[in-house]
Amino acid sequence: MDGRLIYLMGPSGSGKDSLIEAARQPLRSINGEVVRRVITRSAESVGEDAIGVSREEFEQRRDKGDFALSWHAHGLDYGIPVQIDHWLEEGRHVLVNGSRGHLAEALQRYPTLLPVLLTVQDEVLRERLMKRGRESLAEIEARLRRNRLFTAEDPLGDSQIYRLDNSGEIAVTVANLLKLLNVSAEPDRI
């Protein structure tokens, strides 16, 4: 049986990378995998376990069919290596750091994916982005605006999205993600 693609979404700074890191070992223990994204961000500023490439290299990889999914946001290109298809065929669950804006396309390719939206209160998000210090103030404001777009009522137009709050301790969020995986193990949940 194919594994399940866990498509994690959430605003920049909501804690997707932190959650992915904290959930890596617990996921491995249920034969799950975490995928490394390819990003056109310099290696020094990647800030996550990702592969930083130039725009030219990204385009070459995309044209060769190296990506299962790819999108553009914040002036950057993001790619999910096609290797995830092998893991899924092996029956392994795969956690990816996805994009809310790309969910519809991702669903077309992976109709049974598990959509998980990481949420965080606006003020907490602002504080975390400032503390992380990776973006300029203008970039932080742009991320907050993008967050508000998506946190409007029924933002993704799909009530089947699982919401996971990360305004509190990361350990609590990890526990809730694992609960969600158990709860949503039945194939007919989405």
Ligand SMILES: Nc1ncnc2c1ncn2[C@@H]1O[C@H](COP(=O)(O)OP(=O)(O)O)[C@@H](O)[C@H]1O
């Ligand atoms: N539950 C949490 N409690 C406190 N700080 C957190 C929590 N989750 C993430 N952070 C911090 O918030 C900042 C943004 O988290 P990060 O994982 O980089 O988010 P994202 O990958 O969604 O952009 C980081 O500095 C991280 O250490």
Ligand SMILES: O=P(O)(O)OC[C@H]1O[C@H](OP(=O)(O)OP(=O)(O)O)[C@H](O)[C@@H]1O
């Ligand atoms: O459509 P959206 O849901 O807004 O997502 C757009 C992109 O923003 C986030 O990446 P970012 O470069 O900010 O890195 P991050 O995941 O570390 O925040 C997210 O992982 C997506 O790749």
